[in-house]
Amino acid sequence: MDYIDLRSDTVSWPTPDMREAMANAVVGDDVYDEDPTVNELQEKAARRLGKEAGLFVASGTMGNLVAILAHCGRGDEVILGDRSHTYLYEAGGISVLGGVHSCQLPVQPDGTLPLDLIRGAIRPDNLHMPITRLIALENTQGTVGGIPVPKRYVDTVGAIAQEHGIALHIDGARIFNAATALDCDPKDLVAAADSVMFCLSKGLCAPVGSMLVGSHDFIAKAKRVRKLVGGAMRQAGILAAAGLIALEKMTLRLADDHATARMLAEGLAEIPQIEIDLAHVQTNMVFFSLRADTGISAPELAERLKAYNIRVRAGGQHGFRFVTHYWIRPEHITQVLEAINKELP
Ligand SMILES: Cc1ncc(COP(=O)(O)O)c(C=O)c1O
16 A cells, blocks of 8 residues: 555455556356356355354345345344444335334443343233344454454353344454454354454455355345345355455455554553553454543544555544554555644644
8 A cells, every 4th residue: 555544444455466467357247156166265254163054245235235234124123233334324225125123232342232131121922012132242343442252152142142032243344353363263253243344444454345145045035135136146155255265365364554653642641642542452443542632632643644655534522442463564654643743743
């Protein structure tokens, strides 16, 4: 990349080997299940996460939407976090397109939803109420700092879901970051889930695409919903070719992104005008804020950093979220810290 872009890992470009694989991809019509590259990606994604089947979808938003609509009918209810991506940033698709009702529980600083509130939110059999069909968790939980949610917690929520005959979906846009940070096999981390969405884009650098995995029955339903929302693609093997590299190669190097995030966080912690909780930096996201009396706002600092070829995004008057990814190297972190030090009054 020709600038240092810390706004998100979604800005990452495909790697040179992805571009080559895309150019040479063997393709077919995926609506007829005839694209060998898509088929390979779907099989490998399912195997990697310990599920029976996989489905290639255009985006994380589409993956969550398709999953929730496959689990829930109109008027059914999903329990999810009040700061989850699905609730906040997916255009309300589950209710607009699926008539799915949501019950939002408070996301805790450790990325979990309180277990007693989950139990309490599951509806009794009462005709006045919607029917609870699904619990949706997010891992890593982005809005609280890219926090990885441990297997023990996911298993407990899975057991609650099972006890009540409802399903568990995981928005695992960054599930491989979570597994890397927790040092566990991603399969184990999602063992309790009925469905998982993860993104091949973002930190894994594919230009387009996410995967949905689950049982054969679930994926068959999801495939119908994907068609319904216009997501059945034709020679999608061109995209899946990059996805295979994302899955097989890029998932193995995420510890590097976590190390650059840590380097950045530790450098920021040494700057007196900055407030940061180092314990909260566990994956590739670094949340911090400028002290209120610093004399410069976060949007102003973001603007000034452009002169150094650095792109960042302010959250409010004082806050920032910086995200590391494949294209951010340790030398970039040094440049960013120097630039911030220079610009802070
Ligand atoms: C946790 C989470 N879920 C879902 C998505 C949606 O992914 P997409 O942008 O591919 O639709 C994002 C996007 O950043 C995300 O952070």
